[in-house]
């Protein structure tokens with residue numbers, strides 16, 4: 001798979017308006033079609049005859065129509081209308097307590113506080129006011145921790161605060177599952193809570209990283225919790241698996257374990273961020289390991305889909321959706337880091353941070369109890385934190401720049417290279433995106449099955 005850039009150019013013979021072709025990358029293999037991705041993250045599949053027209057800057061009316069539809073040709077006087085970003089996802093840190101002590105945890109374990117019911121009510125009141133003022137009908141809230149199920153009363157309070165708000169609120173928890181007995185599983189389902197379970201693979205992989213607070217193994221408890229959850233949720237929950245240098249080379253085994261041993265088909269593999277609070281630092285895999293993982297992830301999942309077995313890896317699916325329809329629906333991977341703009345994190349004391357991984361005192365943006373506090377002013381405060389803005393120099397000629405924008409801001413901050421890129425996301429993108437484009441061009445049926453039929457039509 002090769003790719004070449006076509007620079008921007010203007011044409012003026014279509015109508016009285018002047019149209020501009022947006023700079024784009026053309027990906028070609030040996031087939032008759034090429035995949036075009038422009039600087040605004042929009043895509044189209046074109047027959048090579050049409051690509052030839054673009055290359056010589058002579059676009060027929062038939063092609064121009066398609067290019068206008070897909071956002072490749074825009075009127076010089078009609079720039080892209082970008083809707084203002086609103087906060088749609090709130091991470092609420094209801095407790096800092098945890099019964100686990102995972103090797104890579106970014107939480108400061110010296111604090112054990114729990115959110116008071118007054119703070120929960122105040123947060124809910126402020127969120128409801130913000131949504132009403134901005135005509136936001138639907139939001140997501142994550143009850144975060146620590147281990148959120150240690151404070152089930154806090155989760156129930158959150159649900160109650162929003163129950164008659166007129167806003168559609170999807171509440172989710174990310175839990176280590178060790179506390180999920182039959183009664184809690186049933187209660188979570190009755191409260192309509194979406195559940196994500198943290199588990200790091202099979203027994204060997206999991207116990208090496210995710211330990212109880214006293215250092216003992218946690219695998220058996222987690223598996224029992226998952227079994228209890230399944231009685232009520234069946235397969236309708238997801239799993240987050242953190243990859244470190246210890247388990248990343250076993251990606252095929254891990255996928256096999258989820259499909260055949262646990263019967264779980266929604267998984268997100270997140271690569272560890274070496275951070276200042278981790279019990280054991282330097283767990284991050286090498287670039288070689290990351291590139292090999294990214295290739296194996298694609299090859300393994302594509303192979304399962306070809307066999308008719310559905311296995312959804314969330315970060316892979318997000319990238320596929322980016323390429324097919326630029327949905328901008330992921331706060332980290334669709335249009336750069338939007339922590340502090342589309343999502344925020346609130347700690348037990350009401351302090352607001354751009355992201356739960358950035359809850360350092362000097363990254364605080366405001367406090368919910370400040371007399372002048374408004375959610376509307378948060379994004380502006382975030383932009384004053386310079387590590388959110390990457391220099392761009394390394395990304396200038398990168399086809400994935402619209403989606404990535406230098407990667408995760410917290411990984412850049414943890415690594416102390418504020419102006420540089422997030423090398424982990426960069427390595428992953430450079431393997432996964434070309435593999436996805438190859439699949440889009442060669443196996444549209446497999447892509448349809450993976451994406452839930454978001455199709456990129458051929459022209």
Ligand code: SF4
Pocket residue numbers: 331332336337338339354355356357358407408409410411
């Ligand atoms: S700092 Fe990283 S994890 Fe947090 S919102 Fe930004 S990209 Fe996502």
Ligand code: SF4
Pocket residue numbers: 394395396398399400401402404405406407421422425426427429430
């Ligand atoms: S970090 Fe890497 S993948 Fe991301 S935009 Fe920059 S060069 Fe591209």
